[in-house]
Amino acid sequence: MYRTSSCGVLYLDDGYLVWDDYLSHRQVALASGTETFLAAFRRPREIAEVLAGHEDREHAGRVIRALVGAGILVEVGSARDARERRMSAAWAPWSPIARAFHYSTQFLDSNLFLSEAEQDEQLRRKLEADPPPPAFKKHESVLDSIPLARSTPPGGTLVERDLLTLLYTRRSVRSYSGGDIPRDQLAALLSITASPIRSSALSQTTLKTSPSGGGRHPTELYVYARRVAGVPAGLYHYDARNRLLDRLTAPLADDLLVRVCGDQSWTRDASAYVFFTSVFARNKWKYKISRSYRILHYDVGHLSQTVYLLTAAMGLACTFTAALRDETLSQLLRLDTATELVMGCAVIGTGPCADRA
Known part of the structure; x- marks a missing residue:
């Protein structure tokens, strides 16, 4: 059985449908209509059960296999399934957006960090190309x-x-x-x-x-x-x-x-x-x-x-x-x-x- 991941966010970005897996920091562009498959697996279901409701089973099967391969559909009982369930329980009753913010802004082991010299050089180039906003505000509506x-x-x-x-x-x-x-x-x-x-x-x-x-x-x-x-x-x-x-x-x-x-x-x-x-x-x-x-x-x-x-x-x-x-x-x-x-x-x-x- 499979279900749609509970640790991802679906949004439109410049006309593209994007699935953002905030645990692994992967973004996947989805074809139009894919969201119907995510809805179909909002509760755990067998793949055969979902395919039975589609006229073009071959196409539906390709989409579902792609979603499984991308980790968007999660196998019930898998390690990922257990991890997501622990997180959902730990963050309740807060909105899922709260945990999405936290985990999407984590640094993973794969993140690269600049040295101090590299940061200084980056700042120098940025100053040449893009002046910073002012450090102090002057309000426009002053009596x-x-x-x-x-x-x-x-x-x-x-x-x-x-x-x-x-x-x-x-x-x-x-x-x-x-x-x-x-x-x-x-x-x-x-x-x-x-x-x-x-x-x-x-x-x-x-x-x-x-x-x-x-x-x-x-x-x-x-x-x-x-x-x-x-x-x-x-x-x-x-x-x-x-x-x-x-x-x-x-x-x-x-x-x-x-x-x-x-x-x-x-x-x-x-x-x-x-x-x-x-x-x-x-x-x-x-x-x-x-x-x-x-x-x-x-x-x-x-x-x-x-x-x-x-x-x-x-x-x-x-x-x-x-x-x-x-x-x-x-x-x-x-x-x-x-x-x-x-x-x-x-x-x-x-x-x-x-x-x-």
């Missing part, structure tokens, strides 16, 4: 701008504590007093997290306080200032290069902010929301392989930890959440969702420091 301090403000913004103390005392806090955050604290938080230490005008390779694959830094920060002293309430894009808050909207209703944050009621009393997005063209320019999509998530994780440690050093409360209504937030931020992705949010406020996790 007005607020300049923020260019250096860490002295006196009380950051509490001098050693790194180990911060690491062990950092907590996710979901209870806020609703008090104001000083403007200089927000300025320091954004500047230390997202502004460049240095950046190359040629390659757009950028150094910040957090690491980023290839120095591409795809993550952009947006801020909703709900209660920040000296900053009018509204939604802002942080212009990290120039250390500006570029205002995008007037004040938003608290109910809308809670809705954006997945109806999590504890977010209602936050003083500021820092939204993370990803401009993935920065990574894609240097890394053409789809594995670089994983790096976008790592990048947000690095910056999120920096935000956590800085808020701890400032005596503020913070929790990162990924439970966002991406569509609603994208509209508020005026994102081109084909090129910039919603990734997460750091919800920041003043104590009390209760409900820790």
Whole structure:
């Protein structure tokens, strides 16, 4: 008996029907009409049973044998069948697309890697033929701008504590007093997290306080200032290069902010929301392989930890959440969702420091 593989994806690519076996990283172009055979084996069946329903059994037999040979039809009881069943059980109840993403972006034993010298030469040739996208975004829908301090403000913004103390005392806090955050604290938080230490005008390779694959830094920060002293309430894009808050909207209703944050009621009393997005063209320019999509998530994780440690050093409360209504937030931020992705949010406020996790 045979069944259609559960570890492949069928899609149209430039008019061609393609089967992508994401476990072995093989793509097979299929003739039109082949999909009917995949449907026929959606449950385990004998080949003779399927052939009995076709007028041209010779042609149907050739197609089925080709599908078996390509590993698209899997023999029940085979090693491949057992492997697929284990994976289906292990990844349930997540969508099959989740495991397709993970395994399709694996590096297999057969993958070749460039040496450091080869990578440098590849980058040199790429710079000559294809200039990189800018490392910093300037939003097109700016109402007005607020300049923020260019250096860490002295006196009380950051509490001098050693790194180990911060690491062990950092907590996710979901209870806020609703008090104001000083403007200089927000300025320091954004500047230390997202502004460049240095950046190359040629390659757009950028150094910040957090690491980023290839120095591409795809993550952009947006801020909703709900209660920040000296900053009018509204939604802002942080212009990290120039250390500006570029205002995008007037004040938003608290109910809308809670809705954006997945109806999590504890977010209602936050003083500021820092939204993370990803401009993935920065990574894609240097890394053409789809594995670089994983790096976008790592990048947000690095910056999120920096935000956590800085808020701890400032005596503020913070929790990162990924439970966002991406569509609603994208509209508020005026994102081109084909090129910039919603990734997460750091919800920041003043104590009390209760409900820790």
